[in-house]
Amino acid sequence: MTTIHHHDAPPRKLRIAWAKTAILLGMGVYFSWLIISGNLSNYINQRFAWLAVVGAAIFILLALVNVYSNLQRADDDCHEHFQIGWDILLIVALPLILALLIPSRSLGIEAVNGGISLSPVGVASPSAFQRDPLDRNILDWLREFDRAASPAAFNGTAADVTGFVYREPAFAEDSFMISRFTMSCCVADAFPIGMPVSASDASHFEAGVWVRAQGELKAADFGGDVMPVLFADSIEAVDEPRQPYLYP
Amino acid sequence: MATMRVAAKKSPGLSAFKPLILALLLVFFLAATGYEAISSGIDYALVIGVFATRFLGIFVEAAPFLLLGSITAGLIEAFVKADDIWRLVPRNRLAATVMGAFLGLAFPVCECGVVPVTRRLFNKGLPVSLGVAFLLGAPFMNPIVFASTYIAFGFGPVFIGRIVITILVAVTVGLVIGTFAKPSATLKPLAQEQDHGHEHHAPASARAKLLHALQIAADEFFEMGRFLILGSALAALMQTLVPQESLLALGTGSVLSVLFMQVLAYILSVCSTVDSFLALAFVNTFTTGAIVSFLSFGPMVDIKSTLMFTGVFRPRIVLYLILLPFMLNLLAGVLLNLALGY
Numbered sequence: 167m168t169t170i171h172h173h174d175a176p177p178r179k180l181r182i183a184w185a186k187t188a189i190l191l192g193m194g195v196y197f198s199w200l201i202i203s204g205n206l207s208n209y210i211n212q213r214f215a216w217l218a219v220v221g222a223a224i225f226i227l228l229a230l231v232n233v234y235s236n237l238q239r240a241d242d243d244c245h246e247h248f249q250i251g252w253d254i255l256l257i258v259a260l261p262l263i264l265a266l267l268i269p270s271r272s273l274g275i276e277a278v279n280g281g282i283s284l285s286p287v288g289v290a291s292p293s294a295f296q297r298d299p300l301d302r303n304i305l306d307w308l309r310e311f312d313r314a315a316s317p318a319a320f321n322g323t324a325a326d327v328t329g330f331v332y333r334e335p336a337f338a339e340d341s342f343m344i345s346r347f348t349m350s351c352c353v354a355d356a357f358p359i360g361m362p363v364s365a366s367d368a369s370h371f372e373a374g375v376w377v378r379a380q381g382e383l384k385a386a387d388f389g390g391d392v393m394p395v396l397f398a399d400s401i402e403a404v405d406e407p408r409q410p411y412l413y414p
Numbered sequence: 415m416a417t418m419r420v421a422a423k424k425s426p427g428l429s430a431f432k433p434l435i436l437a438l439l440l441v442f443f444l445a446a447t448g449y450e451a452i453s454s455g456i457d458y459a460l461v462i463g464v465f466a467t468r469f470l471g472i473f474v475e476a477a478p479f480l481l482l483g484s485i486t487a488g489l490i491e492a493f494v495k496a497d498d499i500w501r502l503v504p505r506n507r508l509a510a511t512v513m514g515a516f517l518g519l520a521f522p523v524c525e526c527g528v529v530p531v532t533r534r535l536f537n538k539g540l541p542v543s544l545g546v547a548f549l550l551g552a553p554f555m556n557p558i559v560f561a562s563t564y565i566a567f568g569f570g571p572v573f574i575g576r577i578v579i580t581i582l583v584a585v586t587v588g589l590v591i592g593t594f595a596k597p598s599a600t601l602k603p604l605a606q607e608q609d610h611g612h613e614h615h616a617p618a619s620a621r622a623k624l625l626h627a628l629q630i631a632a633d634e635f636f637e638m639g640r641f642l643i644l645g646s647a648l649a650a651l652m653q654t655l656v657p658q659e660s661l662l663a664l665g666t667g668s669v670l671s672v673l674f675m676q677v678l679a680y681i682l683s684v685c686s687t688v689d690s691f692l693a694l695a696f697v698n699t700f701t702t703g704a705i706v707s708f709l710s711f712g713p714m715v716d717i718k719s720t721l722m723f724t725g726v727f728r729p730r731i732v733l734y735l736i737l738l739p740f741m742l743n744l745l746a747g748v749l750l751n752l753a754l755g756y
Contacts, residue, residue: 186632186636189636190632190635193477197474197477200474206474208467208471209467209470209471209474209475210471210474210475214475217475217478217479218474218478220478220481220482221474221477221478221481224478224481224482224485225481227628228481228628228631228632228635231625231628231629231632232629232632234625235625235629250633250636250637254636254637254640255636257640257643257644258635258636258639258640258643260643260647261469261470261473261643264466264469264470265470268462268463268466269463270467270470271463271466271467272467273464273467273468276457276460276461276463276464277464277467277468277654279653279654279655279656287694350691350692351475351684351685351687351691351692352471352472352474352475352685353467353468353471353472354468354471354472354475354649354650354653354682354683354684354685355682355684355689355691355692356468356471414691414694
């Protein structure tokens with residue numbers, strides 16, 4: 167065991183040790199920044215935000231321990247089973263490199279990969295069904311549609327929803343789907359859902375733009391099926407919401 | 415059982431280049447993505463943006479679990495003695511393996527945290543069959559995942575099926591690998607290294623031990639983190655490129671649906687704590703057997719855990735660790751479908 171101590175030149179070993187410390191600290195700073203800037207909601211469900219706090223705290227703790235042991239240069243090396251090289255450091259730094267180079271964004275229309283679902287996602291708590299119709303979001307509405315006896319059950323009900331515009335070539339000129347991504351955990355399970363909107367000025371809004379649509383629901387034909395369609399009196403372009411995803 | 419204690423061996427060999435090879439593969443995939451995006455007229459920058467969001471999302475969600483697993487691994491390394499393990503583990507292999515499948519109830523870890531913990535336990539002389547059963551069972555067999563599955567599906571065929579199939583598959587694969595593979599041919603030298611030598615060097619005071627545990631945890635994060643990061647990148651890439659709709663068309667049929675959902679579980683690499691909520695999205699499209707197989711196979715093996723396995727097991731065993739659970743889950747899912755009359 168004693169020969170292992172010396173087979174690596176100390177300066178290289180120390181450089182790697184400091185690079186390791188820098189990456190750990192960088193991760194801690196990155197996680198903290200995600201939490202403080204609110205950009206964390208681009209990546210994970212707010213319900214799990216505490217996990218990122220735990221992550222940031224552990225990264226910083228490990229970084230401090232490494233600073234301490236780098237300065238001490240204690241004769242502890244025989245416990246290091248594993249020689250970390252520059253290739254591994256580079257791979258582990260990959261998230262930091264991407265985070266620095268590419269501006270933080272939520273999943274939008276570019277991430278829709280094969281259509282938007284008209285079915286709800288996840289299980290609703292009973293209280294979700296007691297929400298005032300004007301407070302219901304797209305997911306709430308899809309749940310209501312799913313359990314209603316007939317699409318005509320909502321005729322005349324007022325609705326006010328926010329989402330991004332999604333179009334397919336087959337859609338009529340005066341219609342689009344107003345859509346959101348749902349997210350149970352993180353973007354790995356993000357799933358696009360949407361409801362049909364019909365309005366005379368529908369074609370003024372480009373695909374991918376965030377809009378707020380207000381109007382009344384009425385059963386109508388959409389893509390060959392009769393379903394509740396939001397006939398919008400007013401559509402206005404809005405900023406992306408602070409929490410872009412809907413949480414089932 | 416004496417064969418479990420094998421002399422430590424260093425073999426740098428190919429393993430030193432593996433991360434580099436994986437990184438090259440990743441670059442190749444990225445280049446291929448870029449080419450496809452440009453040739454089909456999609457904005458390259460947007461595709462990269464979506465990839466970055468998906469990749470960072472998976473990493474940000476998984477990293478805290480890996481860190482908690484690394485700290486547990488560090489604490490095991492610093493505080494648990496090999497003798498303790500030998501005292502607690504049943505001598506009978508079947509009993510030990512069954513214990514492994516339930517060990518997650520004592521160490522609540524998900525699939526990102528289970529690999530470093532298992533590796534350190536192996537290092538302390540844990541029997542292979544027990545370790546493998548723990549590795550495959552623990553990501554589901556823990557209180558948190560029980561709760562999330564129950565919330566999503568209630569007490570029904572999915573919940574019961576998931577428990578029964580997970581235990582059966584974990585114990586079977588644990589027994590097969592523990593019985594037919596020699597430990598020296600199973601574990602990579604690092605994981606199989608015994609800690610006799612350390613008993614003498616081990617720091618004495620509790621404070622020094624804790625410091626040592628945290629240093630081990632940091633090393634563990636780098637060693638396992640590289641696989642997690644490459645795995646997250648691959649999973650993000652697949653999600654960005656493969657249209658979900660084209661996959662969903664395969665959703666019916668008692669055999670094909672199970673096969674498909676297992677491939678999906680492997681590709682998506684969603685954390686076991688929340689995969690139940692994801693599976694709910696498929697309930698209307700897929701057979702019950704397919705849903706159960708998705709839930710029992712997904713936590714055992716996926717892209718990121720496969721890469722992490724390569725840091726612990728020899729390549730041939732990693733292959734078995736993917737194929738055996740895949741086949742057994744497939745069989746169980748199909749049988750469940752037949753029993754339920756799909």
